[in-house]
Amino acid sequence: MPAFTRVLARLRALPRPRGLARLRGPGRPRVLARLREARDAHPAAARGLRRTVHVLAAVLVVGALLMPNTAPSLRPGGFTRIPAEAIVGAVVLLALPRRPRVAVAALYGAAIGVLTVLNLLDIGFYEYLGRGFNLVLDWGLLDDAQAYIEDSMGRAAAVAAAVGAVLLVLLLVVVMALATVRLGNLLARHRNRATQGALIAGTVWITCTALGVQIAGLPVAADRAAETAQGQTERVLDTLRDEAAFAKEARKDSFGATPPDQLVPDLRGKDVVLAFIESYGRSALEDPLMAPGVIDTLDARTSALARAGYRARSGWLTSATYGGSSWLGHSTTLSGLWIDNQQRYRTATNSDRLTLTKAFQKTGAWDTVGIMPGVQKAWPEAEWYGLDRVYDAFELGYRGPKFSWSTMPDQYALEAYQRLEHGRGHDRPLMSEIILTSSHQPWAPIPEMVDWEDLGDGSVFDAIQKAGKDSSDVIADADESKEEYGRSVQYSVDALTQWLERYGTDDTVLVFLGDHQPIARVSGHGADRDVPVTVVARDPAVLEKIEDWNWTEGLRPAKDAPVWRMDAFRDRFLRAYGSVPHPTGNKG
Template identity: 70%
Template sequence: MSETLAESTSPEVEAADKDQRARFVRWREAHPTAVRNVRWALNILAALLVLGALLLPNKIVYLHPRAFVRIPAEAIIGAAVTLALPRRPRLVVAAVSGAALGVMTILNLLDMGFNDYLGRPFNPVLDWELLDDAQSYVADSMGGAVAVAAVIGVVVLVLLVPTVMALATVRLSGLLVLDRRAATRGTLLAATVWVTCSALGLQVLGIPLASEHTAALTALQAKRVLYTVRDEAEFQKVAKTDAFGNTPGAQLVPDLRGKDMIFTFIESYGRSAVEDPGIAPGVDKTLDTSTAALAKAGFHAKSGWLTSATYGGSSWLGHSTTLSGLWIDNQQRYRTVMASDHLSLTKAFKKTGAWDTVGVMPGVQKGWPEQKYYGLDRVYNAFQLGYQGPKFSWSTMPDQYALEAYQKQIHSKKRDKPLMSEIILTSSHQPWAPIPKMVDWNDLGDGSVFKAIQKAGNKASDIIADPTRSKQEYGKSISYSVTALTQWLERYGNDDTVLVFLGDHQPIARVSGENASRDVPISIVAKDPKVLDKITSWNWTDGLKPSHNAPVWKMSSFRDRFLTAYGSTPHPSK
């Protein structure tokens, strides 16, 4: 250690350092114009970075030039503080403020992504773990190399932005104190202009000139954190209250005894699929055709709307909200419910002792401890359905194959009890490329038949950034999933089959549009007229396509309404 230190401070090393510094000084003296230009370029760049960060919106729709022609109050206050401080505190405050501004910039960028995909801002307490899901989604949709590059880019961004922003604020603080008198006059003038613009409500292209944008967003982030912390304690109390928590099994869904119950979620099947002019024609035609085909086979349906607890993604929040009867709109609430004894709708069937219960989860590719909460005797994941064909982007297998595997491995087997099944269909998962096509049911085999279809399909990279094509392909994927499900019912359903199917959430904003509702269609299909007679008072629309003015309920209300309609007796937990 001492020898190394001695070497590093040897006369030879010191001489080399002095020589290098001397050469730099001579170059700087020989090129004063270049040095001056570089300094001004760095000063301008630092100012643009800081101003840009202070005015950066947190939604992509607000990302336009006029958002950056405002006067940020934070810059004026920062200049005043800088001019008032001695050198050492000034450098510390500038560096810390710059790093904090860099962190805020990253949060704004995350807000942009979350608002665009999930219809909500980033939660700084809960959402970090979702970034791993995002990485998996990119890997499945765009390939492993793109996912690795994206991860590297994010890591570099997280490290670089706060550092560069800190350097920029330190540089600007040094520039201000070079001429304190002029800087003070300029700060006072800027403050006067800001106050005037604020008082008069002056705007440029509809945006107020006086800005306190970053301060407002910082306060908003703080409120999110505070709300999240408070919500955890409050929701734990809510989850312990259950209208059917102490209902004996014999008093749960007695009017469905002997029925094979199937609860199916169709990925991203939202109201936009049925009503958006750019999507609906193809989907509505499929719904009408499927309604007619089911009627010919003896099945009839009623349909309505549920308002989902999630949007654009996080499908498990929609599943758990529907089946738990609780509003589960974040990961913290989800974890709380999964660890609770709150009765899920699927577990209600298990509690009766009158049904075998099973889950078909082609999107699950690892351990799934939620099986216990949902009361499923057995779960078939992506590796247990015998599929040997290609993946279709994120989806591990086409819905038609998953349904046929369910038929062969589960539904067709003789048993002493009827079956209650929860099935998650995944072919309509974004980025909607490539999309599988229906094949003859007798040709499905082990799924190898889909290799040519997958190879001939669109590439995800060609669809994901194109809003028009995303809409078109999204509509096709919903039509495919609905067709696969209803054809399965025509082919294998019987007098005792009852199918409940719904969407888990709307597609992302690029497809559903800004400010789209969170509504999803829900349908109940059965041959036995008594099943649908039980929900006559719901005033749902006949057929698979709910009318525009059909009843809209919160998704969390469905469990209790369903249990009540089919004869369950409430016995609240205490």
């Protein structure tokens, strides 16, 4: 024992490392010493500052616990409620000794920070896609969001947004943890009063719950954070359960075993064009700011096509997506499956499901072509869709400027289709899928129609693009976003119907529709998911086949025209044109 005492004495006699000297004892940093001096010299100001920090920490934590997950719910009344999670947290922290209390408070605060991030993600997803954030499926869409910002506002803005988002997440989690630790220490220093306050708050919460007390239409007793955690958990569980159920559903196909000679026999010899217009939704025809111009365009183009010998019928489809994720709308329309998330999309595209385009390919009576100006990377889905040849953004010969996200104007894409496929002459008719992207957000700058003879390689659009509006200005103004969105839809409809008027024949059948409604700030919060769908042809027999659909005559569907779910279109179309169902996958 004496030997141990001597060793300990020698260790104590050793000089301290500088770092430790700075952290402990009389050698602590000068900054901390000056702060203490200032606090001692101005006790009232220090006390006021300390109380202010306490209040800010409480406001931050309570505000996070009450934070809603939709933009319309972000109103002052929503933050005047009593959060059950704050009461429970206070009770737990009061019951713990110092070290466990600090650890639990930090973890609790970090968890609140994570829930706040999830609420912010929900707000963004509801604004753009009309649904909440899915923890299982939606991380890949964040990359798409960055790419969209880069295309719309430049690479610097995209990098800044990505870095800012990461820093915001880290800051929220760290600051929330520090705030709860501070509040936990405050509760411990005033244990008696804090215990009484927690008891009173709990009694008030229970009483308000029992009586249903409300302020501004909201219950005073709140459990928002628990609702957020429960909602996210249920989404994850629903997603996991849905995977197996949807795979089974995808195997059941009414036309999966139909022989080639019994698929679309009533369209033999026709060139069938199926075109999707980006974000072409019901709002374009009904919103007071957008509708007048769009309706005028649809009516004018109906008359122009009639003079060229074409007739049209129009109705409504309810899209599987909203605000974005266009591929979900495309795949739903063509597969007859309700594909409303990325997991379903992956399952469907890895199945043997007969798509509408593949039905034409399977007959051997059509060549199938895809015009995809929005595709800028490998696209293996082409085989599932049944497309013999796909032209992506780099294969259409365009040398002009991009129009924000859209790689090329719709008019050019249609002229390239005419040059490369439709006007080239084939031994068999064409079944073509065309994606038109000029009406993709942010709707600035917007192309303008030019003389078809002047399109060339697209360089003619340089001056139009430079003279167009700046996307950042349009994004910042909701009304201007609506107006420019309406103009972009007018442009897309003009380009498509002028192409038909110019290049269509007696054997051309055009089917065009929107893939989804525009984002909520344009279509309106709570807007439906309906999109217009139209069939145009010169041959009267083509429209006679769909007479019992009761669609509206012309390019503009009546407000009360029939509304189908988008996944119903494939089967209705196949049946209308003579296809005979031969189901697969009904066993097991």
